[in-house]
Amino acid sequence: MAHLTIANPILGTGFELNAIAAVIIGGTSLLGSKGSLIGTFIGACIMGVGDFVRQIITGGVIIVAVILDSYRAKVSFDPVSSD
Numbered sequence: 001m002a003h004l005t006i007a008n009p010i011l012g013t014g015f016e017l018n019a020i021a022a023v024i025i026g027g028t029s030l031l032g033s034k035g036s037l038i039g040t041f042i043g044a045c046i047m048g049v050g051d052f053v054r055q056i057i058t059g060g061v062i063i064v065a066v067i068l069d070s071y072r073a074k075v076s077f078d079p080v081s082s083d
Contacts, residue, residue, distance in 0.1 A: 022047045 026043025028035030046057055
């Protein structure tokens with residue numbers, strides 16, 4: 001006797017975007033070759049928390065990114081002193 005198994009083709013729809021988001025949140029470069037398993041695990045944990053905590057984490061990441069970007073702009077703008 002043979003068994004007939006049927007799979008629903010739309011069963012996993014949307015999970016691929018969650019997997020990509022977890023990897024990116026974990027710190028993997030979009031250009032490739034830089035990332036870690038621990039970072040991906042942390043990204044997956046962040047994806048699993050509630051909306052309130054996720055908004056707090058997102059706000060914190062945005063604030064840190066703005067601070068680092070402004071610091072980098074100050075360091076790179078070092079006018080040459082004319083002697």
